[in-house]
Amino acid sequence: MDAYDGGAGPPREAEAPRGPEAPAEEQRVRDGLPGVRAGDVQGGLPGVRTGDDQGGLPGVRAGDVQGGLPGVRAGDDQVDPPGVRPGAVQDGPPAGAEPRGGVAALSPRYQVVAALALAVVAVAVCVHVGMVFLHVAPSNTVTKAHGKAIDEYVYPEFEQNWKLFAPNPLQQNIAVQVRADVRTADGTARTTGWFDLSAQDGRGIDGNLVPSHTQQNELRRAWDFYVGSHDSDNRSTGPRSTLAETYLCNIVVLRLERGEAAGRGGTIERVQVRSRTTNVPAPSWSTDKVSSKPVYRVLPWWPLAAGDTEGGTR
Numbered sequence: 001m002d003a004y005d006g007g008a009g010p011p012r013e014a015e016a017p018r019g020p021e022a023p024a025e026e027q028r029v030r031d032g033l034p035g036v037r038a039g040d041v042q043g044g045l046p047g048v049r050t051g052d053d054q055g056g057l058p059g060v061r062a063g064d065v066q067g068g069l070p071g072v073r074a075g076d077d078q079v080d081p082p083g084v085r086p087g088a089v090q091d092g093p094p095a096g097a098e099p100r101g102g103v104a105a106l107s108p109r110y111q112v113v114a115a116l117a118l119a120v121v122a123v124a125v126c127v128h129v130g131m132v133f134l135h136v137a138p139s140n141t142v143t144k145a146h147g148k149a150i151d152e153y154v155y156p157e158f159e160q161n162w163k164l165f166a167p168n169p170l171q172q173n174i175a176v177q178v179r180a181d182v183r184t185a186d187g188t189a190r191t192t193g194w195f196d197l198s199a200q201d202g203r204g205i206d207g208n209l210v211p212s213h214t215q216q217n218e219l220r221r222a223w224d225f226y227v228g229s230h231d232s233d234n235r236s237t238g239p240r241s242t243l244a245e246t247y248l249c250n251i252v253v254l255r256l257e258r259g260e261a262a263g264r265g266g267t268i269e270r271v272q273v274r275s276r277t278t279n280v281p282a283p284s285w286s287t288d289k290v291s292s293k294p295v296y297r298v299l300p301w302w303p304l305a306a307g308d309t310e311g312g313t314r
Helices: 022-026 106-137 141-156 197-205 213-228 239-259
Strands: 172-183 189-191 267-279 295-298
Touching: 106 141, 172 197, 172 213, 172 239, 197 213, 197 239, 213 239, 239 267
Parallel strands: none
Antiparallel strands: 172 189, 172 267, 267 295
């Protein structure tokens, strides 16, 4: 008896089957993966059915990842984040987000408009501050070369002075008054009484926490401008005397028209301005004696052209 008979020795390697079953077995191992059916590994992932891995994720049905987000139905992620219904965030920020305010809340178009408006305002402020600075600054290269342009910008509305800090500040109350020759709607000519324009400004300032610059300074500065360019006989003393007359005349005519001094349908033909100056009384402890009698300075009549009335004042 052979020593290896009866299964006593080591088992022999099984031989490949032969016969009609061989071709089927060869087909099963054609791609190098035994036990896997032909075509199951087209996507490179064993155990996944053909077409299941079109999106590259095993176990996900075809078409489920068309938008790139697994577990989200096709079309759900076209506009919105995953898990949010279509259109839920089209009209505003997500729920719970703080609303934007200020310029950030505007659309891009209006943000551009707001930025341009701010830029224009910033440039205008810089130009104004620069002009006023050059006007009050000592003579320099810029003012020597462009002094005329600076004066034309500053005078008369933005003229600067140092009277508040003078060694002897003003100690008088000056009231500017005006009267006019008018022609009423029925053709009658008459002369009005004196209108105290300074008193009108004073009533507008009293009790007003934020009075306007016009009420505080317009009339006062116009009168100072006129006095500084004319002598006591109202004769011109400088190159800006005509500008001072026009500026003061325009202000008083506008005030008369607002008060309807000529009545409805009437016209103002000429105006006359005067000042009423009174000294500020001395304090009780002072030995100074000052007169309380008012002093008047009356200017000549200024005729008005047709375009200088009825809203046409320059």
